[in-house]
Amino acid sequence: MPIVVRLDDMLARRGMSLTQLSETVDITLANLSILKTGKAKAIRFSTLEAICDVLQCQPGDLLHHEPDADGQ
């Protein structure tokens, strides 16, 4: 998928673990793992907002568009 989730990078910059983020934003660790590993099909605005609030970042810091090899 051309949308890449860079949650790992943001967590490393903020010195926070996925478990800590999970407890703070009240989203299950399983769901955050799905998001982190790029297996999520969609993300709710409410989830994005909660993560951005905690990590003090913008949605663009978490999500990047990297076109596929065929340009899509």
Added chain:
Amino acid sequence: MQNRDRLMKGARLAVRVAWVANRVFLAAVVLGLLCSWIFSGLFAEFLSRSFATGDLASVMIGMRFEIVLGIAMSVVTDRLMLALAAIVTSAGAGDPFIADNVRRLRYMGWCLLILQLFIIPGYLIGICFPGMGPAAPHPDVSIAGWISVLMIFVLARVFATGSAMRDDLEGTV
């Protein structure tokens, strides 16, 4: 929630009872067919008392065809009931929008269609064996039956969409 549980329990029981009743009917007609050969003399005597016709052999063949038709209908109904029972079980577990149920609903749709089409051999038996008289099958074209066939296929499409939406929701964080 409690009402829903009661409804699902009731539905499961009703399907189970209907399935068992159909199996009993199937066993009875298979036994009847076998007995018509094993005790052919008694069968002929019974028919000669019941039918005021000279062509007893024709009536016997007609009756056997009617029993075979009953067996075929019962087998199709059995398959239908099993699929329905599986759907009711999955609905009771709170997870009805799954690909398996789409397949089951389509299967049930085909079963219902076959049951509707059984009126054709039913008519043919009546035409080919007129000596059977009122004992010949008298299948009616059921508007409700045909509408239920259509409804099941539409419902299968609805479940296919629901199942796809559920898959999407599963991947939503």
